[in-house]
Structures are given as C-alpha cells and as structure tokens.
Amino acid sequence: MQNVIEIRNMTKHYPVGTGKFTALEDINLQFGKGEFAGLVGPSGSGKTTLLNIVGTLDNQSEGEVAVLGNDIRILSSRQAADMRSEHIGFIFQTYNLLPHYTVFENVEFPLILLKYPAKKRSDLVMEVLEMVGLTDKVKSKPAKLSGGQCQRVAIARAMVKKPAILLADEPTANLDVDNSHNILQLMVKMNKEMNTSFIFSTHDEKVIRYLRRKINLLDGKVASDTEQLNNDA
Amino acid sequence: MIKFILKGLLRDKSRSLFPIITTSIGVIVTIFMYTYLKGFTEDLVNTNADFQTGHVKIVTGAYADLIEQRPNDLALIGVNDLLTEMNKQYPQIQWAERIHFGGLIDVPDKHGETKEQTYFSGMAIDLIPDDSIEHDLLQPNDSLVRGRAVSSEDEILISDELANSLSISLGDTVTLISDTMEGNMTFGNFMVVGTVRFGVTVMDRRALIADIGGVRRFLDMDDATSELLGFLPEFDDQKVDNMAADFNQKYSDNDDEFSPFMLSLLDQENLRGFFNYTNYMSSFFIAGFIMIMSIVLWNAGLMNGIRRYGEIGVRMAIGESKLHLYFAMIYEAALIGLAGTVIGTVLGLIPSYLMQEVGIDVSSALPDVGMMMSDVIRSKVTTSAYFVGFIPGLFATSLGAALAGIGILRRNTAELFEELEV
Ligand SMILES: Nc1ncnc2c1ncn2[C@@H]1O[C@H](COP(=O)(O)OP(=O)(O)OP(=O)(O)O)[C@@H](O)[C@H]1O
Numbered sequence A: 001m002q003n004v005i006e007i008r009n010m011t012k013h014y015p016v017g018t019g020k021f022t023a024l025e026d027i028n029l030q031f032g033k034g035e036f037a038g039l040v041g042p043s044g045s046g047k048t049t050l051l052n053i054v055g056t057l058d059n060q061s062e063g064e065v066a067v068l069g070n071d072i073r074i075l076s077s078r079q080a081a082d083m084r085s086e087h088i089g090f091i092f093q094t095y096n097l098l099p100h101y102t103v104f105e106n107v108e109f110p111l112i113l114l115k116y117p118a119k120k121r122s123d124l125v126m127e128v129l130e131m132v133g134l135t136d137k138v139k140s141k142p143a144k145l146s147g148g149q150c151q152r153v154a155i156a157r158a159m160v161k162k163p164a165i166l167l168a169d170e171p172t173a174n175l176d177v178d179n180s181h182n183i184l185q186l187m188v189k190m191n192k193e194m195n196t197s198f199i200f201s202t203h204d205e206k207v208i209r210y211l212r213r214k215i216n217l218l219d220g221k222v223a224s225d226t227e228q229l230n231n232d233a
Numbered sequence B: 001m002i003k004f005i006l007k008g009l010l011r012d013k014s015r016s017l018f019p020i021i022t023t024s025i026g027v028i029v030t031i032f033m034y035t036y037l038k039g040f041t042e043d044l045v046n047t048n049a050d051f052q053t054g055h056v057k058i059v060t061g062a063y064a065d066l067i068e069q070r071p072n073d074l075a076l077i078g079v080n081d082l083l084t085e086m087n088k089q090y091p092q093i094q095w096a097e098r099i100h101f102g103g104l105i106d107v108p109d110k111h112g113e114t115k116e117q118t119y120f121s122g123m124a125i126d127l128i129p130d131d132s133i134e135h136d137l138l139q140p141n142d143s144l145v146r147g148r149a150v151s152s153e154d155e156i157l158i159s160d161e162l163a164n165s166l167s168i169s170l171g172d173t174v175t176l177i178s179d180t181m182e183g184n185m186t187f188g189n190f191m192v193v194g195t196v197r198f199g200v201t202v203m204d205r206r207a208l209i210a211d212i213g214g215v216r217r218f219l220d221m222d223d224a225t226s227e228l229l230g231f232l233p234e235f236d237d238q239k240v241d242n243m244a245a246d247f248n249q250k251y252s253d254n255d256d257e258f259s260p261f262m263l264s265l266l267d268q269e270n271l272r273g274f275f276n277y278t279n280y281m282s283s284f285f286i287a288g289f290i291m292i293m294s295i296v297l298w299n300a301g302l303m304n305g306i307r308r309y310g311e312i313g314v315r316m317a318i319g320e321s322k323l324h325l326y327f328a329m330i331y332e333a334a335l336i337g338l339a340g341t342v343i344g345t346v347l348g349l350i351p352s353y354l355m356q357e358v359g360i361d362v363s364s365a366l367p368d369v370g371m372m373m374s375d376v377i378r379s380k381v382t383t384s385a386y387f388v389g390f391i392p393g394l395f396a397t398s399l400g401a402a403l404a405g406i407g408i409l410r411r412n413t414a415e416l417f418e419e420l421e422v
C-alpha cells in the first residue's frame, strides 16, 4: 500500500537569537491510508511543528517529506495551498470557525474554494452536517453554539471535501469528558467510512485510548511508535 | 466567493463601517471642491468674456500692446467691412463692438456751476436695438436698479454706486469730458436715465454705459471701434486659442500696427494662468484625496488585518492561497469603496447644489483689482460631478487594501498559524 505521508531523516530548526533551536530531529515516519494515529508527548516535544510540516504550512530544515507523493519542499505556496484545499483537513484546539458566517457557510467555505457548483456544495454540506448531527443548527452563528458543537462544525468543515489526510491538533483540549468522547467516536466513524488518514497531536489520555497507532515524541525525537488494538471503536 | 465576501461585509460592521465613512467623507469633499472649482472657473470665464474679454477679441496690433490703457487713438477703423468679412469667415461667432472711454463726469447745480466732478470708466455698447447681443452679455436692462432703459443716443446709465456718490438724480444731465480718437478734448451732455448694478465689483464702482452710436459721435469715431468681441456658442479653451492663431496668420500684419489682431480670452487679464491654475487645483485635490484616503484606509486595512488575523490564518490553512486572499481583501475594499462613493456622491452633491443655487457673497472680501469676478461665488454641478468621486473612492480603497494586504503576501503560513493557537 502506498503511504500518504513519508518522512525521512527530517530535522526542523528554528532560528533563536544568533543560533538555532532544534524542534524536531531525524524523524523517520510513514503514514498509510486510513490510519488513526496520534503524536503523543509533553508540551514542547514538537507535535504541532510536525503537524504543520506534514500539513504544508511549514517547511522542514533537512531531510525529505513527501505528502501524497509530493516533495513538499519543491511545492510553491500556491501549489501547497491547492494541496491543502483538496486533500488536507485541519482541526484546531480553538475551533477557529469564521464568526460572521453560519454553520452552513463555515462548512461550505472549503467547497467554495474548490469551485464546486452550488447544488453539489449544498448536498455535501448537508450530508456531513447529518454525520456530525447538526442539521438543526444550519443557520446558527458560531457564537450561539457550545464548544462541542463548534468542534463538530470544525470537523464537518475539515471533512466535507473528503480529504485524504486529517490533521487534528489537540482537538479535545477545550472540551469536557462527554464531548471529547463524542468527538472521538465521530472521528473514528468518519475514518472508517471515508478512509481518511487521521493524525492527532495530543497529550489527552481520553484521545490516546482511541488511537490505533501511538507515536511518542520526546524532545523532538520519536521515542516509540506502537500499534494499539485496544481502542474503543 | 463574491457572495461569501458580501455576507462578511454586511454582517461585520467593523469591517465596513469605518472605511465606508472615510471613503464617503473623502468623496464628499472631493465633489464639493470639484464643483466649487468648476463654478469658479466658469464664472471667471463667463464674467470676463461678457464684461471685457469676449471669447476672442479683435483690436489693432498697436492697441493690443497697450490694451491696459485702452488707447482709443489706436482703435480699429473700417469696422463695417471687417464685420462683414468676419461674419463670412466665422458664421458661428457673434460679434459685439465696444468702445472703452474714460474721463471726467461733471455734475452741474441748477446754476450750471460744477457741483461734483469725478473720474468715470465708460463703456459704449450697442445698447438701443432690442436684438442687440448685449442684452445677453452685459444685460444692462436686467441690471437696472433705478430708472429705465436707454432709448436714445444722448441717454446713459451709470453705476448706482457712482450715482449715489455724486448725488445724481434720474433725469439729470451730466457733462462728460473725454478725448476724441484724434486726441482732442471733447465735451458732451448726456441724460442719466437709469442706474445699474452688475454684481461685479470692478464694474459697479465707476461704470458708465452709453450707446455706441452716441459715443462714436462724441469721440469722432465714425466706423471705428476700440474692441470687437467675438462669442462662440460655448467657450472652449482649445478652440479660441486655435481661432486666434488662425486669424492672426490670415489678417495680422507685423508691419502695419493698425492691422487687426485677435486675442483669445486666455491671452487677456492673466486668465490663462487662472484657467490652468483651477484645472491643476482640481486634479491636485483629487490626487491629494486619493493619497490621504489611501493612507487612512491603508492603516484601517492594517488594523483589519490584525483583527482578522485568525480568520486569515484559518482560511490559508483550509487552502486559500495567499494571492487569492490578497485579491479577496482588495475586492472587499473595492465593494466598500463603491458603497462609500455612492453615499459620498449623494451627500456631496447636496451642498454642491446648494452652493450652486444660493452661493456665497464675497463682494466685501474682493480686493480692488481689475479681475472680473462675480460678487457671489457659486458652484457648478456638471455631469462629471456625478462621476468624479469614483476616482478617489474606488482608487483609494483599493490602493489602501493593496498596501495593507502586502502583509498577507509576506505572511509565513506556519508562524501565523501558531499564533492562532494561543
Ligand atoms: N516559531 C518558532 N520559533 C522558535 N521556536 C519555536 C517556534 N515554534 C515552536 N518552537 C519551539 O519548538 C518546540 C516545539 O514546539 P511545538 O509547538 O511543536 O510543541 P508541542 O509539542 O506542540 O507543544 P504543546 O503541547 O505545548 O502544543 C518548542 O520548544 C517551541 O518553543
């Protein structure tokens, strides 16, 4: 099976003052189709940095990173944007919904960028809102929603284009226990139905229990990479 | 995408309100200044043309050199033939003969002794015929304050101000003392039948209006005139200049100082300078407002960018390219500019119309100079006034957004993105 993401000998430095700080060092990882994997580690271990590079929002300093067969270093900013638009969904800890747009419009936005016709957009949006259980909130603005509902809108927005890869940076950090489980179960379900590869960054035990693959990061290095069978899904 | 942008603008007042207000104010001021300068230029041209310069003016070459002194000894001779020729050559032009003459006005008491005496500034025009072009130009009969129109060659009108200062009553006969064309002193008795006020300070101080027939006899100027004024259906700076050049090539003879010479309106009374100046001022104001508004809107755009940092970051993450975002922001600004321009145009036309209809009386502030200007300054709302606001309105908003948006193009996707996640 072809890997959706291949990382070889990858290192990331940040310039700090006159020197540099190594956030990630000699990372070697592959992610296959339909994975449900998590980057786990303490604060500052490099989880977000790794997700950003894989999500073409940032570039590595050394080594190779291929996303869907594309060497991300040679992608122009336009090509990277196109790749995100078509194949990569993001979910953030703080939801980051567009405040002046309704639930429907927030979820529709990625499809507008993809220039889908209105009818197709509407069908896809309603389909994904059905999956996340928010068909009754179609016309609501984000300010009128609970945290859990907001995160479900964010999931719908990330998944509406049926991306190959979904990157979720601490998606449950602002949610209570019940909402966290709801969100996780929703994502497990989508992962199965759409065959999207999910990659989380987390240090939340609740999330870790759902992972089928757990990658421990420590000080910018992969400390362990293990399969887990005991997930709740 | 357009609908998406519009929704954002309509729902997020802080995104639209301030820029719309800024744009509107800029457009209001631009339109007001524009119509004001248009009115000023038009008044300058019309008043000068009607009262003293014509759109073009034919004099002798020698007279042209000393035109400030109004030297009647250098007047045009053979005017009838010249007029016939002119009517043939320039059928679209209307001509008005005028003689400027100065001297002393002597007001006798009932014993015939001098009661009052002062200088006058006389203008002889075709005053009596009902179809005289002067009824449209100088409009002596519409400017009557007291008395009646002149109906015979020995009657005159004088400025109301002059009449009052000399205590002249209607029906009084005054003696004018002047020089003939040959340079001899001449005396003539004229009856004051009316007083006039033209609303042009220069004219209203010492003017004396007489029929050209009577004055020709008074000054021995048979078939002569000091100036021949020509009027196009509408003033056009390019046309009058070309016409003067063309005329002078055909009729003017450098070796004969009494050959006719044509001056365009712009050649007289420094009007070319004023004309160019007001045109420059219009452009300067518009350019100035584009600049000021662009800077204000640029800053507003920067603030907007900071306020919408998260939105911009997340849109990039979702896959909107920087260039697309950049143009979306400019597009947003252009829509705001359009709304601001429409509002500003409506609001700017209101004071402009008011200024056109009512005007401001500046007679007390006018210096005692020779420049012909109406006492009441008015704006002039032309068709172009409806459109001129779009230049600063659309240009400044777009330029402001284009400058502010450079930050988006420079933005490092990952860095911004991290800041979202605080
Ligand atoms: N732009 C940057 N410039 C300099 N250093 C950075 C930058 N971004 C991240 N770092 C550093 O890189 C290291 C890894 O950061 P990263 O955000 O990837 O950690 P993380 O595992 O996501 O942590 P957390 O759990 O707190 O989100 C940290 O020590 C951080 O200070």
Ligand SMILES: [Mg+2]
Pocket: A047, A048, A049, A169, A201
């Ligand atoms: Mg992080």
